[in-house]
Amino acid sequence: MSVGLSAHALTIGYPTRELARDISFTLEPGSAMAILGPNGSGKTTLFRTLLGLLPARGGEVKLGAQAIAAMTPTDIARTIAYVPQATTGFFNFHVIEVVEMARAAHLAWYAQPGARDREIAMQALADLNIRHFATREFAELSGGERQLVLIARALASEARILLLDEPTASLDFGNQFLILDAISRLKNSGTAVIFTTHNPEHALRVCTGTADRTLTIARDGSIAYGPTAALLTGDALAALYGLPIALVAGPNGPLVQVAAAAPR
């Protein structure tokens, strides 16, 4: 069953404060959507709303024909997986133990993961070519490796939709592309992926398919949505970030250039 995730005239925010309104998008299986916006524009709030952790202030989020608001947290967790930014965590778990946590939505409240859950977790690691991490300690991995493990955890939940919160933030240059390529591979294997990023080039690199989209949230809460290359023009980026930005053609796609910033 392939159901996409869609938002319909969604308004996001907290009881006392609205952050953005009129968010509408459709994400098909096997496609990607990048979300760009300055700090504080509501990217994380949008994620929390899509995950059903925060009620929408208006509009609705749908999985196929079903409204998220009518689903149980367990059902949502089996369908949409959240990949947080990689931190070291509070305790030093082994990698396999971190990945197995994804099985919570598939297990009874008193149950522990069994052989089949272990198998699914190992397969998720193998899908990302990090099977050999299984017995290592999570805190001892590098930032990029930890991010891969958290993506593997999302895969182990057997969710068809992945929400990645700034997966390349705080990673070194090489690790950023390791993660971007992993996202592209997931997309090509049929998973629907939404990721937030601060780098327009990352959106342009991953969202190259005909069904791929980009959503931008400006500081004032205004929304733009469309095919990535059409949406992310120099002028649009300049308006989004308040900087003199131009796109120049590079050998592998457009490159973002920022002229010396005028003092704001």
Place this chain on the structure above:
Amino acid sequence: MPITRTTTLYTLAIAAALGMLALSLSVGRFPISLAELFSLLWAQLTSGTANAPANADVVLFNIRGPRIVAAFSVGAALAAAGAAYQNLFRNPLVSPDILGVSSGAALGAVVGIFVGLPIIAIQGLAFGGGLVAVGFIYFVGDRIRGHDPVLTLVLAGVVIGSLLGSGIALTKYLADPYNQLPAITYWLLGSFASIAKKDLAVALPVIVIALLPLFLLRWRINLLSLPDDEARALGLDVRRTRFIVIVAPTLMTAAAVAICGIIGWVGLVVPHAVRLIAGAEFSRLLPLAAIIGGTFMLAIDTLGRTMAQIEIPPGVLTAAVGTPVFIWLMAVTFRRRA
């Protein structure tokens, strides 16, 4: 963690517990040899006669036995409670006292002594005081929404805990310095010396029943150590799980404190040490912490009643042993993380 290593750890912990149990049953002012010990136990099981000195059975089953069962189960309860709280508060340096269960129980007991109530009422006040203190702190933390709920709980716990502490101080100040004050001080230091079978009859079932939900939730409690959003996105009912993981350790700790007074350190040091050895995974941590916590408490109590002419309160010994061990552990872990 490889399965073989886990099995080894369990085997070692159980062997240490059984060894400590046998040692503790045999040593004391009325020594009972191992042969006599087994003979007595066998006789008890088969209702036969034992090959042991007169009164050995009284010492074993009415005096030393209950005390040993109490020390072991209190140690196990405190270590299990500490392990759960450390996960709940995402902090390896948290003890079961953080939500005020010990201060609440202490205030209840101290007031009971001050007013001159019988022992059973003092125990009841201690148990109730612990529950009321945690209930109040949970209520305050739950009311103040919109902020990190764990941090709110900790802050409420610290503030209300210090209020309870000043209540204890006031009662001590007002207490009769010749009769009540020594009794209060004695209670605050903790002791297994006066444990009788009837104390266990109530406290032990409470501890066992409260351990059950923790044991059943042992794997899911791992997810509580994640940020709330992450745990909820993984499908955990964070609020309900957190509630259970506050209530069960509170019941265990309140029951323990009610029969033997304040025992510090076990709930802090033992789970922390076990996590260093066995890893953080809670379904492995919980049983190991309980077994090792019980063994540690039993060792402390056995030491306390045999090393000197007078009994050394476990509260003093756990701190004396616990402080250097804890500083060493802190140094080792934090240096490794750096």
